[in-house]
Amino acid sequence: MAEKSRSKRLMTIGGLIFLALGIILYFAKEPMGLNRKIYDLPIFLIIIGVCSALKGYMSKDKTEEEAALAGKTFAEFLTNNAILLAMLVLVVVICILQPRFMQIRVALDILTQSSTKLIMALGICFTLLIAGTDLSAGRMVGLAAVISASMMQTATYANRFFPDLPQVAVWMPIIIAIIACMVFGALNGFLVAKYDMHPFIATLAVQVIIYGACSLYFDMPPNNSQPIGGIRPDFAQLGQMRLFSGIYRGFPGISILIPIAVVICVIIWFILNKTVFGKNVYAIGGNREAAVVAGINVFRNIMGIFILASCLYGIAGVLEAARTAGATNNYGNGYELDAIAACVVGGVSLNGGIGKVGGIIMGVLIFTIIQYGLQFINVSPMWQQVIKGVIIAVAVAIDLTKYRRK
Amino acid sequence: MLEMKNITKTFPGVKALDNVNLNVRPGTVHALMGENGAGKSTLMKCLFGIYEPDGGEIFLEGKKAEIHSARQAMDKGIAMVHQELHPIRFRSVMENVYLGRFPGHFGVVDHKAMYEKTKALFEDLELDVDPLALAGEQSAAILQMMEIARAVDMKAKIIILDEPTSSLSDREVDHLFKIINRLRAQGVAFVYISHKMKEILEISDEITVMRDGTYVGTWPVTDSNGEKLTIDFIIKQMVGREMTNQFPVREGKPSEEVVLKVENVCSTARKSFQNVSFELHRQEILGIGGLVGAQRTEFVEALFGLRGIASGTITLNGKTYVNKSPGFAKSRGLALLTEERRATGIFGILPILENTVIAHQKHYAHFGVLNDSRRRADADTECKKLNVKTPSLNTLIQNLSGGNQQKVLIARWLLTNSDILILDEPTRGIDVGAKYEIYNIMLEQIAQGKSIIMISSEMPELMGMSDRIMVMCEGRVTGFLNKGEYTQEKIMALATQFAGRKDTSAA
Numbered sequence: 001m002a003e004k005s006r007s008k009r010l011m012t013i014g015g016l017i018f019l020a021l022g023i024i025l026y027f028a029k030e031p032m033g034l035n036r037k038i039y040d041l042p043i044f045l046i047i048i049g050v051c052s053a054l055k056g057y058m059s060k061d062k063t064e065e066e067a068a069l070a071g072k073t074f075a076e077f078l079t080n081n082a083i084l085l086a087m088l089v090l091v092v093v094i095c096i097l098q099p100r101f102m103q104i105r106v107a108l109d110i111l112t113q114s115s116t117k118l119i120m121a122l123g124i125c126f127t128l129l130i131a132g133t134d135l136s137a138g139r140m141v142g143l144a145a146v147i148s149a150s151m152m153q154t155a156t157y158a159n160r161f162f163p164d165l166p167q168v169a170v171w172m173p174i175i176i177a178i179i180a181c182m183v184f185g186a187l188n189g190f191l192v193a194k195y196d197m198h199p200f201i202a203t204l205a206v207q208v209i210i211y212g213a214c215s216l217y218f219d220m221p222p223n224n225s226q227p228i229g230g231i232r233p234d235f236a237q238l239g240q241m242r243l244f245s246g247i248y249r250g251f252p253g254i255s256i257l258i259p260i261a262v263v264i265c266v267i268i269w270f271i272l273n274k275t276v277f278g279k280n281v282y283a284i285g286g287n288r289e290a291a292v293v294a295g296i297n298v299f300r301n302i303m304g305i306f307i308l309a310s311c312l313y314g315i316a317g318v319l320e321a322a323r324t325a326g327a328t329n330n331y332g333n334g335y336e337l338d339a340i341a342a343c344v345v346g347g348v349s350l351n352g353g354i355g356k357v358g359g360i361i362m363g364v365l366i367f368t369i370i371q372y373g374l375q376f377i378n379v380s381p382m383w384q385q386v387i388k389g390v391i392i393a394v395a396v397a398i399d400l401t402k403y404r405r406k
Numbered sequence: 407m408l409e410m411k412n413i414t415k416t417f418p419g420v421k422a423l424d425n426v427n428l429n430v431r432p433g434t435v436h437a438l439m440g441e442n443g444a445g446k447s448t449l450m451k452c453l454f455g456i457y458e459p460d461g462g463e464i465f466l467e468g469k470k471a472e473i474h475s476a477r478q479a480m481d482k483g484i485a486m487v488h489q490e491l492h493p494i495r496f497r498s499v500m501e502n503v504y505l506g507r508f509p510g511h512f513g514v515v516d517h518k519a520m521y522e523k524t525k526a527l528f529e530d531l532e533l534d535v536d537p538l539a540l541a542g543e544q545s546a547a548i549l550q551m552m553e554i555a556r557a558v559d560m561k562a563k564i565i566i567l568d569e570p571t572s573s574l575s576d577r578e579v580d581h582l583f584k585i586i587n588r589l590r591a592q593g594v595a596f597v598y599i600s601h602k603m604k605e606i607l608e609i610s611d612e613i614t615v616m617r618d619g620t621y622v623g624t625w626p627v628t629d630s631n632g633e634k635l636t637i638d639f640i641i642k643q644m645v646g647r648e649m650t651n652q653f654p655v656r657e658g659k660p661s662e663e664v665v666l667k668v669e670n671v672c673s674t675a676r677k678s679f680q681n682v683s684f685e686l687h688r689q690e691i692l693g694i695g696g697l698v699g700a701q702r703t704e705f706v707e708a709l710f711g712l713r714g715i716a717s718g719t720i721t722l723n724g725k726t727y728v729n730k731s732p733g734f735a736k737s738r739g740l741a742l743l744t745e746e747r748r749a750t751g752i753f754g755i756l757p758i759l760e761n762t763v764i765a766h767q768k769h770y771a772h773f774g775v776l777n778d779s780r781r782r783a784d785a786d787t788e789c790k791k792l793n794v795k796t797p798s799l800n801t802l803i804q805n806l807s808g809g810n811q812q813k814v815l816i817a818r819w820l821l822t823n824s825d826i827l828i829l830d831e832p833t834r835g836i837d838v839g840a841k842y843e844i845y846n847i848m849l850e851q852i853a854q855g856k857s858i859i860m861i862s863s864e865m866p867e868l869m870g871m872s873d874r875i876m877v878m879c880e881g882r883v884t885g886f887l888n889k890g891e892y893t894q895e896k897i898m899a900l901a902t903q904f905a906g907r908k909d910t911s912a913a
Contacts, residue, residue, distance in 0.1 A: 276774050277774055279760060279764070280767070283760070287750075287752065290752060295736035296733070296764070353753070
């Protein structure tokens, strides 16, 4: 009893201290001339303080036994949150080296860059949860980008993909692009569920097919493999619009991608935790044979998983096309590996059955923060690659030791 | 030979072993007994270096031994034959025997030497197996022998056998015992873990009993006056109380109403069940007896839609039934508790809650969205009713003992309100106390008007619980026995009806 209420109190009090410190600094930074030294640090402190205090205050009491089973020691706390802690250290180091990192603008940039990656990772996590994988994800992004962009060019653009296409409503190409992805997703699911093919092979085959099909489409006259440009502004807005920009001096606005990603996160969380389908996904990943015996229709659920995943890739692809106002058939190449890496760093088990939306969000953010941060302090891109690889290996190694405690 | 002193091991929240002692003398078979969850496996894992004990010491031949890995244990002459064998299915028997220590020079494997050595080894153990045959094609008994051969070849001084006979027929058990006796005469010590009392009294020299992670005591099987230990005495030590009855009293009789009628059902597989016919009455427990390989499991799995049926008719509650899929079987009121709890029953990494409601999930959903509080309430009542011992519904099912896991699985199928429960080896690998509880649950369900088909390889259970016994042999029904006319001999005679004939034709 004493143990857990102490950790709760610690969190609440810590949060309040952060909050107070933030408020003091906020009002003190102008008179003390700290503006160019700490930038938006006070606001971050306030946000962290409020979140931590609320979490400490709201967190549910665990029952006695659960608390005993959790048996939290400091060492365990370290292994459980090692990658998060390492990231915090890195962020602090970057902040010291380059105080400009402490800006709202930077935080928003990181969230914006994470958004499409997050949508992909949420799709791929379903395939990982059934101990599978999806190698076709990146190519589906490319397919959705090319299809949606090809129908969304301004009437006056010289190199139109469909020269005679009338001005269609924005939603139409989006739906077409997503449906195209879902068709290939269904093919993935069919190969896996019907023929018991390993998802690695099935999705590898489909990946190649998609790239070929997408290139054929992209190569159709009169386009002949020209990068698609001249995107209609109303479509580009989908990826470029900024909300609340300029509500105060210098505020860059919140990219529309952030709320889109948040909504999708909530939907996926709901599906995984509150629906029969979600429970079945965990069950099939946990023990496929037992799921069959329990009367779960494994075929239908696997089809559902791959179709839902491809729908998310499709959304990511459309957003990519809108954000960059263009598309080529090479869009999205290799994205699936980043998404898988983010999922794994976020605690999704490749053996299936284990994984949470919260962890995946964390995994994606960790990658973006580290990438952005390293760029910010001018670490060479080659070193960035090395560091990224090390993170994947270390994160998974730590994660696995959790399950292999003697 | 081996002495384990005051071994203590704590897992988060559980004290798995508390000052446990084990003293094994050379040239003896030492039985290690206790209910499931008593800590036998944990103790053996400490000995084999899979777990690190928190306290206590291990002595081998008088010297203190440090064992931190399975490799070290093997180097010190300890070998373990696990309950569930995992051979490399697509490699030959000899490669499995010499796995990890292939004979050869400079990394080049000497296949000929390996073949000769395996052949000699098998001849020594009177094992008639081609060393080049695929491991995946061998029976459980052969694989067991293969593991023992491996231990013998490693010059193991202590061999741990974990439930070695759970999937062996009587004849195979005899062969195993012959080998054990031979090795025992050569000075090899065995630690023998089993739930089968008769076997233990037959084969072992000494018995150590554990209960709830503590050491209860060690007794010689035959004391100085030449008197043998009794089964009742051992059970009393294991459960810590007197067990008067092995089976609860069955009240009432099956009704006349036929709920399931199976006529001339044949499998789609060539060597599986053929022409199975029987009637199941309401409130009846129909036992299915037979040896391993009698295709009993295959038959009930086919009934449940997991395997194909080529011909024959099935009538369920007066309507024709087709074994489309497990989901369909479920909707028609069938439930199947499978034989392999770990492989096809539990979702180890999921909590008890999910494991309980998984087959009944749709019942709690509106348009696919679940009502969490109703799920939890139902799982809670059902698990309480069946007396599942667990800290909470959020505990992962893999942390429960076998008996409690089985109760959760039964709870799963009781939730679906099934009319006919098919129980495949419902008490395999479960301790005595939990067995009795499961028998009670079965009778309660019968009293509520349900019917049960029970496959069991344990004769006392089959005879003690069934209202009627159907015996199968090599995929065919060889006879029915009514309550009152059961004897072990009659059942065995029916169960081996074709086996004898095959032997003569082979000879």
